[in-house]
Amino acid sequence: MNVITAQNITKIYGTGESKVTALDDVSLNVAAGEVVLIMGPSGSGKTTLLLVLGTLLHPDSGVVTINEQNVHELSNRDLPGLRLRKIGFIFQHFNLLSALTAQENVMVPLLIAGVKSSQTKKKAGELLKRLGVAKRAGSLPQNLSGGEKQRVAIARAMVGSPSILLADEPTANLDSKTGHEVVEILYKYAKEEGKAVVIVSHDQRIRDIADRVVLIEDGKLKEV
Ligand SMILES: Nc1ncnc2c1ncn2[C@@H]1O[C@H](COP(=O)(O)OP(=O)(O)O)[C@@H](O)[C@H]1O
Numbered sequence: 001m002n003v004i005t006a007q008n009i010t011k012i013y014g015t016g017e018s019k020v021t022a023l024d025d026v027s028l029n030v031a032a033g034e035v036v037l038i039m040g041p042s043g044s045g046k047t048t049l050l051l052v053l054g055t056l057l058h059p060d061s062g063v064v065t066i067n068e069q070n071v072h073e074l075s076n077r078d079l080p081g082l083r084l085r086k087i088g089f090i091f092q093h094f095n096l097l098s099a100l101t102a103q104e105n106v107m108v109p110l111l112i113a114g115v116k117s118s119q120t121k122k123k124a125g126e127l128l129k130r131l132g133v134a135k136r137a138g139s140l141p142q143n144l145s146g147g148e149k150q151r152v153a154i155a156r157a158m159v160g161s162p163s164i165l166l167a168d169e170p171t172a173n174l175d176s177k178t179g180h181e182v183v184e185i186l187y188k189y190a191k192e193e194g195k196a197v198v199i200v201s202h203d204q205r206i207r208d209i210a211d212r213v214v215l216i217e218d219g220k221l222k223e224v
C-alpha cells in the first residue's frame, strides 16, 4: 500500500521574469517499507519536492495524499497533527533548537502533540540511546559534533514513529563513518519498522540500499 502519493505536482516560485518552475507535473508514490532515493543536480527541485511531500509547502497544482488522506483537504488546524503523527523531517542543516538540550530537542514533537512530559522524556532518552548519542542527552547543540547533531535530528524525526521519514541530504555534512551509520539507521527504519523513507542525496551508499531511484532534472521527475 502507498503511504504517500504525489500526483501531478507543479510548484512555481516567483512571478514574471523571476518565475521558476521548481516542480513540473511530478508524480511519485512510496510504499510502506520502501526506501526511495531522489537524485538530481543542484537547483533541480529536490528540496521543493520533499517540502511538498512533507506538507510544509503548498503546491500550485496537484494532490498529495498521506495514508489515503488528501492533505490539501485538511484545515490549518488539522495539518500540524497530521505532520506530528505521520511525517518525520530530517533537514540538511539539522535545524536543532539551540537553547534546548539534545534530549529536549527530541522531546519537542511529542510535547507539541500533548504527550505527557514524563513519557516524552523516557521516549526521547530511548531513541538517543538507540542512535548512539545517549551520553550527549544533556548537551546543547553547540557542543555536539556534526554527526551527533544529525543523530539527534534523526531521533527527533523518529520520535513520533511517523509513517514517513523525509531526509534532505542527511549525510552531506558528515564524515564517512558517521554517514555510513546514518544510512544504516534510515534503512532499518524502513525495513524493520515498515516505514516509507524518502531521501534526497548524492551519496553512493544510499544508492546501494535504495529500493528505487528517481531523478529530477529541471523540475521533471523520471524513474531510473
Ligand atoms: N523560496 C524560493 N523562492 C524562489 N525560488 C526558489 C525558492 N526555493 C527554491 N527556489 C528555486 O527553485 C528551484 C529548485 O530549488 P530546490 O528545490 O531547492 O532545488 P534542489 O534542492 O534540487 O537544489 C531552484 O531554481 C531554486 O533557485
Ligand SMILES: [Mg+2]
Pocket (backbone or CB within 6 Å): 046, 047, 048
Ligand atoms: Mg536542496
